Amino acid sequence: MAGSGTAHLRDQDDIVLRVEGLVVEFPLEKGQKVHAVSGISFDIAKGETLGLVGESGCGKSTTGRAIMQAPRPTGGKILFDDKDLSGLSADELRRSRTKLQMIYQDPISSLNPRRRVKDIVAEGLSIWEGKGSDDPRVNDMLAEVGLDPERAGSRRPHEMSGGQCQRVSIARSLIMRPEVLICDEPVSALDVSVQAQILNLLEDLKAEYNLTMVFIAHDLAVVKNISDRVAVMYLGKICEVAPSDQLYAQPAHPYTAALLASIPEPDPDAKHSDAGLGGELPSPVDPPSGCRFRTRCPRAADLCAGEEPQMRRGRPGPVRRLPLPAGGGAGTRGRPGDGVDPRLSPAAPTAAEPTGSPVGSAAVVRPGSVRPGQDRDTRSVSARTCCQASWQASAQSPKARSKKECGAPS
Ligand SMILES: Nc1ncnc2c1ncn2[C@@H]1O[C@H](COP(=O)(O)OP(=O)(O)OP(=O)(O)O)[C@@H](O)[C@H]1O
Ligand code: SF4
Numbered sequence: 001m002a003g004s005g006t007a008h009l010r011d012q013d014d015i016v017l018r019v020e021g022l023v024v025e026f027p028l029e030k031g032q033k034v035h036a037v038s039g040i041s042f043d044i045a046k047g048e049t050l051g052l053v054g055e056s057g058c059g060k061s062t063t064g065r066a067i068m069q070a071p072r073p074t075g076g077k078i079l080f081d082d083k084d085l086s087g088l089s090a091d092e093l094r095r096s097r098t099k100l101q102m103i104y105q106d107p108i109s110s111l112n113p114r115r116r117v118k119d120i121v122a123e124g125l126s127i128w129e130g131k132g133s134d135d136p137r138v139n140d141m142l143a144e145v146g147l148d149p150e151r152a153g154s155r156r157p158h159e160m161s162g163g164q165c166q167r168v169s170i171a172r173s174l175i176m177r178p179e180v181l182i183c184d185e186p187v188s189a190l191d192v193s194v195q196a197q198i199l200n201l202l203e204d205l206k207a208e209y210n211l212t213m214v215f216i217a218h219d220l221a222v223v224k225n226i227s228d229r230v231a232v233m234y235l236g237k238i239c240e241v242a243p244s245d246q247l248y249a250q251p252a253h254p255y256t257a258a259l260l261a262s263i264p265e266p267d268p269d270a271k272h273s274d275a276g277l278g279g280e281l282p283s284p285v286d287p288p289s290g291c292r293f294r295t296r297c298p299r300a301a302d303l304c305a306g307e308e309p310q311m312r313r314g315r316p317g318p319v320r321r322l323p324l325p326a327g328g329g330a331g332t333r334g335r336p337g338d339g340v341d342p343r344l345s346p347a348a349p350t351a352a353e354p355t356g357s358p359v360g361s362a363a364v365v366r367p368g369s370v371r372p373g374q375d376r377d378t379r380s381v382s383a384r385t386c387c388q389a390s391w392q393a394s395a396q397s398p399k400a401r402s403k404k405e406c407g408a409p410s
């Protein structure tokens with residue numbers, strides 16, 4: 001879109017989380033409101049990772065928080081465990097949140113500065129089971145995320161680095177053994193080497209804890225490597241949803257193509273591309289009529305201002321059988337060292353294959369990062385919202401394609 005629709009939602013038994021027509025608006029003075037999220041829908045199958053990408057301010061964090069009902073959305077349904085979270089009482093909602101956890105965008109400010117790390121991690125156990133920070137699961141969890149329980153447990157957040165704080169956030173979110181983990185830009189505040197460690201840690205824990213994940217980020221390379229499917233957001237709407245490989249190889253929406261074209265190339269001699277996005281994101285207080293992307297879309301036509309394009313499925317892709325993980329991805333963390341496990345130090349990650357990502361990307365694909373049970377149809381559903389039915393990605397590189405198809409000068 002930016003448009004609406006649910007044609008991309010899947011009808012299968014293993015859908016864990018289904019978001020339908022989610023709307024989040026923030027009231028302003030004089031009757032105005034911020035249209036932060038405007039009728040988006042997506043679903044996530046068990047064990048799947050859905051990447052959520054888009055420019056700053058497009059509504060990614062608002063979507064993550066709306067799933068957690070913090071605050072409750074203005075409209076739409078969040079179906080989890082066969083229940084609509086929006087309709088639950090406060091008590092029922094608190095109970096559901098043990099199975100649905102979120103890692104927040106800023107690792108340091110999301111931790112209570114007055115509490116010790118052990119108490120922060122033990123909070124869920126204390127609330128739900130009356131257990132304290134001496135429960136053995138707290139030390140085990142700290143060790144799981146690569147922190148030395150003896151040294152890190154008694155510190156406070158300001159005595160730790162950003163990467164260590166992010167490990168604490170992950171430990172806190174996993175202590176109650178959730179089913180779904182929403183990661184809101186978990187690595188964007190970290191330097192590149194620490195990003196790789198945290199991403200690998202998340203991949204390992206996902207396999208070990210059998211997690212289903214929503215992974216929010218603006219770094220397209222990071223999202224590509226960690227996600228099974230990717231949803232692209234623009235100004236509170238979803239433009240395109242597709243399996244990760246397909247979306248990056250053949251973007252079906254002009255906005256996705258422009259986003260990919262704007263990724264810098266790790267080649268000092270490469271010419272700067274003109275095919276990236278120009279202009280600013282319009283104000284969500286008064287979004288454009290019709291397709292919200294029309295004010296920046298090189299293919300916009302009169303039709304785009306009058307009608308909001310609806311989600312339309314692409315041709316079904318092949319069902320792929322993926323290899324089972326070697327050892328389930330567990331066992332890549334070992335004896336904790338001084339604060340952080342030495343095997344997670346910058347030299348240690350075992351990058352099985354380079355990502356081919358642009359400069360600055362820390363994403364690393366590791367053996368065992370592919371989850372079992374993905375020999376199903378979950379990878380083949382793609383859809384986009386654009387009135388241009390004929391818009392087809394060619395076999396060219398995203399940059400060349402974007403120039404040609406979006407009419408940018410070559
Ligand atoms: N509490 C709030 N009150 C008013 N407006 C808000 C509030 N929270 C978010 N917004 C607005 O909603 C829109 C979406 O914000 P959101 O934080 O979800 O964007 P984002 O995609 O996560 O951006 P970033 O990549 O910078 O984190 C923005 O225009 C933002 O200013
Ligand atoms: S061609 Fe029209 S409908 Fe398609 S993305 Fe551009 S403005 Fe939106």
Ligand SMILES: [Mg+2]
Nearest residue numbers: 060061062105
């Ligand atoms: Mg955000």
